[in-house]
Structures are given as C-alpha cells and as structure tokens.
Amino acid sequence: xxSTPASSQKxxxxxxxxxxxxxxxxxxxxxxxxxxxxxxxxxxxxxxxPDSVEEALTxxxxxxxxxxxxxxxxxxxxxxxxxxxxxxxxxxxxxxxxIVVPSPKNNPWNQSACxxxxxxxxxxxxxxxxVGINYEGHPDLRRILLPDTWQGHPLSLDYxxxxxxxxxxxxxxxxxxxxxxxNTMFINIGPHxxxxxxxxxxxxxxxxxxxxxxxPDIGYLHRCEEQMAQGLNYRYQIMPYPDRWDYASAGLLxxxxxxxxxxxxxxxxxxxxxxxxxxxxxxxCRICAHFLAVGTFALDIYGDFTAIFxxxxxxxxxxxxxxxDLTGQRMMFNYFRLGGVVWDLxxxxxxxxxxxxxxxxxxxxxxxxxxxxxxxxxxxxxxCVGTGILPPDVARQYGVxxxxxxxxxxxxxxxxxxxxxxxxxxxWNVVTNDGCDIYSRFLVRLGEVEQSAKIIGQxxxxxxxxxxxxxxxQANVPRTIKPPADAxxxxxxxxxxxxxxxxxxxxxxxxxxxxxIRSPCFSNLSTLSxxxxxxxxxxxxxxxxxxxIVLGEVDR
Amino acid sequence: MTTDxxxxxxxxxxxxxSPFILTKFDSFMDWVRGSSLFLLQFGIACCSIEMMHTFAVxxxxxxxxxxxxxxxxxxxxxxxxxxxxxSKFAPRMRRVYDQMPEPKFVVGMGSCTISGGPFHKGYNVxxxxxxxxxxxxxxxxxxxxxxxxVYGIVKLQERIINGQRSPVTVDPYELEKFGDLDTHELIxxxxxxxxxxxxxxxxxxxxxx
Ligand code: SF4
Numbered sequence: 001x002x003s004t005p006a007s008s009q010k011x012x013x014x015x016x017x018x019x020x021x022x023x024x025x026x027x028x029x030x031x032x033x034x035x036x037x038x039x040x041x042x043x044x045x046x047x048x049x050p051d052s053v054e055e056a057l058t059x060x061x062x063x064x065x066x067x068x069x070x071x072x073x074x075x076x077x078x079x080x081x082x083x084x085x086x087x088x089x090x091x092x093x094x095x096x097x098x099i100v101v102p103s104p105k106n107n108p109w110n111q112s113a114c115x116x117x118x119x120x121x122x123x124x125x126x127x128x129x130x131v132g133i134n135y136e137g138h139p140d141l142r143r144i145l146l147p148d149t150w151q152g153h154p155l156s157l158d159y160x161x162x163x164x165x166x167x168x169x170x171x172x173x174x175x176x177x178x179x180x181x182x183n184t185m186f187i188n189i190g191p192h193x194x195x196x197x198x199x200x201x202x203x204x205x206x207x208x209x210x211x212x213x214x215x216p217d218i219g220y221l222h223r224c225e226e227q228m229a230q231g232l233n234y235r236y237q238i239m240p241y242p243d244r245w246d247y248a249s250a251g252l253l254x255x256x257x258x259x260x261x262x263x264x265x266x267x268x269x270x271x272x273x274x275x276x277x278x279x280x281x282x283x284x285c286r287i288c289a290h291f292l293a294v295g296t297f298a299l300d301i302y303g304d305f306t307a308i309f310x311x312x313x314x315x316x317x318x319x320x321x322x323x324x325d326l327t328g329q330r331m332m333f334n335y336f337r338l339g340g341v342v343w344d345l346x347x348x349x350x351x352x353x354x355x356x357x358x359x360x361x362x363x364x365x366x367x368x369x370x371x372x373x374x375x376x377x378x379x380x381x382x383x384c385v386g387t388g389i390l391p392p393d394v395a396r397q398y399g400v401x402x403x404x405x406x407x408x409x410x411x412x413x414x415x416x417x418x419x420x421x422x423x424x425x426x427x428w429n430v431v432t433n434d435g436c437d438i439y440s441r442f443l444v445r446l447g448e449v450e451q452s453a454k455i456i457g458q459x460x461x462x463x464x465x466x467x468x469x470x471x472x473x474q475a476n477v478p479r480t481i482k483p484p485a486d487a488x489x490x491x492x493x494x495x496x497x498x499x500x501x502x503x504x505x506x507x508x509x510x511x512x513x514x515x516x517i518r519s520p521c522f523s524n525l526s527t528l529s530x531x532x533x534x535x536x537x538x539x540x541x542x543x544x545x546x547x548x549i550v551l552g553e554v555d556r
Numbered sequence: 557m558t559t560d561x562x563x564x565x566x567x568x569x570x571x572x573x574s575p576f577i578l579t580k581f582d583s584f585m586d587w588v589r590g591s592s593l594f595l596l597q598f599g600i601a602c603c604s605i606e607m608m609h610t611f612a613v614x615x616x617x618x619x620x621x622x623x624x625x626x627x628x629x630x631x632x633x634x635x636x637x638x639x640x641x642x643s644k645f646a647p648r649m650r651r652v653y654d655q656m657p658e659p660k661f662v663v664g665m666g667s668c669t670i671s672g673g674p675f676h677k678g679y680n681v682x683x684x685x686x687x688x689x690x691x692x693x694x695x696x697x698x699x700x701x702x703x704x705x706v707y708g709i710v711k712l713q714e715r716i717i718n719g720q721r722s723p724v725t726v727d728p729y730e731l732e733k734f735g736d737l738d739t740h741e742l743i744x745x746x747x748x749x750x751x752x753x754x755x756x757x758x759x760x761x762x763x764x765x
Contacts (some may be wrong), residue, residue, distance in 0.1 A: 167647055198600065221600065221601055221642060249605065273706050292605070317613070331602065332604065555737055
C-alpha cells in the first residue's frame, strides 16, 4: 500500500505564508483537471470530470498533503448525479477541500477512489447502495447497508417506497461449512451474538483457531436516518434524531454535530453561556459513552458479567441521572437547539453543580480502580498487549478517527484542531498512545475520561460564577429557518467515537435536500479485517471490542 | 415429623407443618414458569442500552426472578425485543425466536417495536415487532426507563402465573420457501439470484399500518 506522504513532510503545495490554504495554488496544481470552482460554506470545492478522480485525488494526497478522505457524499439532482469527496488533513483538519464529481443522469458513474484512499471502499459502496452511482474500478461494488436482493436505490429521486421487497435468509444452512480451501472453515458470527455489540454480522473463515479472513456485514440496523432528516425541518424536528445515532448515551455529542453544521449554514452565533453548558453536557456524555465502552470491553474479554461491567454500569447511572436533571431524559436528550440549549441548568443550581462536582471527585479513584482491575490482570494483558495492531499509516488510509486513531499515535482531535464550543478557552490535553494495539486504545479511553472530567470541572466553576443577568441560553433565532438555496456545508465535531460529520445541502425550503452523516464508527469498523486477519479468534473479538462500535451509528 | 431446620423458609412456614400442598399441576407449572424466567441476551438498538441497565446494578431485574440473561436462544423463555427492526434483520430475528423452546414469551420494548417509532416512515423499517413475532407485552417509551421495563416484565410474570396467555400477531411476515411464493414481477426479477429452497421474507410495504 502507498504510504501517506504528509507525515514525511516534504514540500506541501498549496499553503500560503500564514499557514492557511491557498486555493489558487491548489487549482494550479490540478491544472486542467479543474472544470469549475464551487463555494461551499465550509471550504471551496473543485468540480472535476468523472474519469479524473484517481489522478486528482492522488495529486492532492501526494503533493498537497490531503491525507484524510473524511467522507464521500452522493446525491441526485434533477439534472445530474454527483459524488463529493470531502478531503482534509490529519495534521491540520482546518485545511479542507471538496472534490465534486458530477455525472450524467442516464449513466451515473465515476472512477473509484479506492486505489488512493482505502476508506473509499465502504463509502462508495454505500453511495452505490443508497443513491445508485456506479464506481468504475471499485474492487467489490455490492450493496453494503441494504440486502443484496433489494430493488432500487432509496435515496434516488424516483424511488417508490411502497413497492414490495424480498429478503433472503441464507444463513439457515449449517453455519459451519467447508470452504473451497482445504483445512479452513466458514463461520458466521452474528447478527445475533453477545460479542458483536448489537446486530453485526461477521463472515469469518478460520483455519483452526486462526482467522484467515473476516468480512463485516452491516446494515442490520439501517434505520434510514438520512431519509428521516431529509423529511424534517431544520428548526426543531431534526434535533431529536442525532440522539439515536450513537445511542451509548452520547446524544449531546451527536446533537452538536447537527447543531454545528446547521448553525454555520445559516450563521447563528451561540451565546458564550450556552457554549459552556454545551461543553459540559457533551463531556458528560463522552464519559458515559467511554464507560460503556470499557464495561462491554471487559464483558468481551472475560466473557461474563464481572465486576468491571457492573462498576461501569453503576458509574453510568450516576452520569445518566445528572444528565436527566439537566435535560429531562436519560438517553434521548433533545437538549440542544439551534443557537443554544433549550433551558438553563436546573434549580437549585448549587445543588446540581455540587452533584456533578461530587461525581468528578470520585473519578481519579474510579479510574485507578478500573485500571487495576483490568491492566494488572494477566488474562487481560495476554489478550490485549500486542494484538489487533493498527499502524498509523494504515489507520490514515482507512479514515480512522477518535480514540482508535489516537491509540495508534495519530494526534487528531477536532476539539482542539478545529475548535468549536468552549474548548479553546479551557485547559486540557489530547490523549494519545503509540502502542497501536488493543491495549493502547483502552488506555486512551480511560485517559480521555480523566480529561473530560477536567473540562467539566472548569465548566462548573465558570457556571457557578456566571453573573445572573448574562445567562443567555439561546441566540435570537427565527421560528422558521430557510437557508439560501444550494448552500452546501460539511462540518464535523469530535464525538465519542471520532469525527462525526454532517453534510447538508439546502434547496431553499425548511428541509434539507441532502443530509449525509459521516459516521466515525463506519470508517473505524472497516479496519477490522486489517487488525484481525492472521490472529486468533478471541483476538478478533477483543479487536472488535476495542473499536467500540455502536451499530446505530455504523448503519445509521 | 421434623424437617431439617436449614430448609425452613417463609414459604415453608406458610404451609404450616404439612409438607404437602394440593394444587392443579397446570397452576403449579405456571407458577414455576412465571417465577423463574430466563431471558435472551439480545440487543438491537438504543433500547438495549436501557435493557442492560435494567439487568445491572441499581435496577437489578433478578430481584424478580427474571434476570438471568442467556446467550443462547435454546436456553431462554423470554425474548425482549429492544429496538428498531429493519428488513434485513427481521428474518434473523424470526429465526432466533424459532430456536427458543416452548413455552416462550415476547416483550416488545420501546416505540420502535410498537409501530416503528421515530423511524416509522423509513423505507427499510418494519412497522412494529407484531408483524414478525407474537407479542405478550408492549412497554412504550423511547426508550422506556428501566423501571418501566421492570414493570412490564413483572406484569408478564403475573399473567404467566395466572395462566393467561394471549399474544398478538398482526398480519405476520413469514419465512417462506422462495419456490412457494406466488408469481409476481419481483419474484421473476430475482429468480436467477435466489434458489428455490432458500427461505425468504416478503415485505408488502403498502399493506403496513
Ligand atoms: S424506541 Fe426509541 S430508544 Fe428504543 S430503539 Fe426505538 S428509537 Fe431507540
């Protein structure tokens, strides 16, 4: 595989003296490939021909340092199809560029980007599945979210949702079957299996205890989140849905992804006080999500409901009850509004804030306890140290983000690198670990819990002393929001699992014409076969646990 | 006659000195069934997180004699369906249910299992678990609180103990052999992809509630 040259730091084209991107230089780099320049709200985009995708992306990756293909969005217009490749850099995520590839209505196709970015594999399969664009040169272009026998492409314009569909159940064959090769055995893990964290199906070929190949089969929880959002209005109706993407109580982090994209699209300034509440709530969610990750990870390794799982659940109960006080719900918060949050902290404030403080005070000892229970355990060490290796250059190729990337030593955290909320003004660190194995991912998560606690602590003292007359929880936002027609934006936040991005295209109405979710779990999961092939079956399960996927977000 | 004092319990006291009770065998079996439900460790979507909380500390479902999650459907009497069912998963869920031994019970958890919930309009979403499995108890909510789920299960236990059983299935989607289906445009299109003997589930979306 080609390595990613950004790390080798040769002369990178397209950066002006003050460190920002110089799009004229980039345009010059691509030369005749650029047909046109578009302005998206987040960054400019170049329109190219369908047959020059590979060339353009290779140039941008090798010469201009765009080593992160964060998302591929496909959509159908009245007169054409379009794929958009959203590029950015791991070293400086604020450097963004869109590559727009229009293709004709009667024959939607463009060259595949798989040979340039491995992550394009799954993203293009999804685009083919839902919108119906054919990617030429794609190694394995089949449906990914919907079953193979599905008729039609549901996000294309002429799709008729009332037509009957037929789904097969081929797994009724003996799940253990002989494969063509001698000495190997095919086995289905999931979609109902205690170690798959929900409804994931792994098609695995084993040679004795060793994994010869593993192919994750997803889509068992594809709830049409994008279609849902495209049928709802910006102002109030979309906000409840993000809670249900990553439902490990990470709701506020997801709501923020939508809020950030929509607010930037129509230029809403969020009051400082609301930003602090948002930051505090979001970090509480992160703690809650990481506790679930740690608890279920222990469940995977030890195979039973042991103390660690129960401790994690106990601590989650505390956070959930704090969040319930704040938002009114234990999991599905629906607390953010465009321009702020829905209501102020609950009264009596002091009591609420001291409840959080009391929880924070226990965190260092709690982390210590988790650490001792797990890291000093020999079984745990044998299973986790040096297994499920994901080297950083492979991780970049797959568009990996979040704790998984940071466990491979990639120092990438949008809270710091593409700041939003109140993070800039607070004192905290990005936790990384160079181990690249299962163990280091676990350590990163524990470290992040500590950092989140640090952030929340600072938010509490700010909130305590905030003068009463300045407690503005919402900006002045009109009742109906209609962004200008054909405005396009891609914006991401650092959710519990990594870069959670939203692409919105407006058509001048109250509802988005295209709403695309870039889910961190989706990209992270695509590395599984890279990590597990050649290893033992139990290591496969541990590797899967260390990815900390939530199927609601993988399948959307 | 003296009994070993270690065997003394509240129940024993209630029966008085006689070691015999007189009851109908059926009522006895109902009482046994209801008092010790094994449930399937089965997660689908967001509701399963609250279900885990129901099993774990604080809510501790086992207090009511119904909290031992079994990983294999062959050991379970109760399946809680915690979340949205989509077209690709429904046949698999039906298969898991079929593997459970009789008598078996179904609790639908959350609005998704009632009607598709927030995803009711989705092109890929089955409009409620009743289209696939017979349901004994529905617990509404999005997600229901652990207390609500505990209440639902305790209600189910009460019904089992009282010998009441009336699960509901509405217009079920069944697993059928592909070869047995009536001809239809869709069937002809798929004929070369699917073998005669393959099991399939056919969704007539326009008839969905
Ligand atoms: S009812 Fe609500 S919480 Fe439960 S699975 Fe459906 S959307 Fe998720």
